[in-house]
C-alpha cells in the first residue's frame with residue numbers, strides 16, 4: 182500500500198518532511214505505535230528494541246530515567262533504533278523561555294543531536310518553539326516539536342477553558358510544530374481536538390491501553406482503536422508493551438489494532 186492511499190489528502194497536503202516520514206513508516210510497518218520505552222537501564226532498552234522493532238514506528242524516550250546512561254551507549258542505542266526505521270522522540274516537556282529551551286537541548290544529554298522530535302508545553306509562549314528550532318539548527322539538524330494541547334493525567338490544568346485552543350492556534354501556524362499531544366484516554370475530547378487542529382498537523386496520544394480505566398497515580402487509559410478513530414495519528418503505548426510478559430506479542434497487538442483502525446478511518 183502507498184502512503185497516499187492510506188493518508189489520502191493529508192499525504193498530498195503535507196510538506197513537512199518529518200510528517201511525511203512518519204506517514205511512510207506507519208504504512209511500511211503497518212503500525213501507528215510509538216513505544217514509550219520507560220525502562221531504566223541501557224540493557225533493558227536494547228532488549229526492548231530488539232523485541233519490538235518490526236511493530237513500532239517511533240521510540241519515545243525519557244533520557245533522564247536511565248541509570249547507566251553514557252554518551253557512547255546512548256549513541257549506539259539511537260543508531261540501532263534508526264537502523265530499524267524508528268523516529269526518536271524525547272519526551273522532554275520543555276517549558277522555559279526560548280533561549281534556555283534552546284540551550285537545554287545541548288548540555289549533558291545533547292538531545293538536539295539525536296532526537297527527531299521533542300515535546301514542549303507552550304506555557305511560556307511561542308519563543309519555546311523558536312528556541313527549539315534554533316537548538317536543532319545549531320547542530321545542522323531540524324526536528325519537530327509536539328506541543329502539549331491535552332494530557333492524559335486526571336486533573337491536569339490544560340483542561341482549564343481556553344488553554345488547548347490557544348496552544349492549537351499558535352502551533353498550527355508555526356513551522357517547528359510537528360503536531361500536538363492529545364488525550365488518548367477520552368475519545369470525545371480527542372475528536373474535538375482534531376476538529377480544531379485540522380488535517381495537517383499530527384496528533385499523537387498517550388493514555389492508551391487495551392485495558393482501559395484509571396491507573397497508577399492519576400494516569401487514565403482509553404482504547405487505542407477508539408483513539409485512532411477519534412483522530413490520533415500515533416498511539417503512545419508504554420506499560421501496555423514493556424510491562425507485558427511478551428513485549429513483542431503486545432507490540433504486534435497494538436500495531437494491528439492501530440492499523441485496523443487507520444484503514445477503517447481511511448475508508449479502505
Ligand code: 5BU
Pocket residue numbers: 217219243272300329331332333334362387388389400417418419420421
Ligand atoms: P504508559 O505506561 O502507557 O502509561 O506510559 C505513558 C507514557 O506517555 C509515559 O512515558 C508518559 O511520560 C507519557 N505521557 C503521558 O502518559 N501522558 C501525557 O499526557 C503525556 C505524556 Br504529554
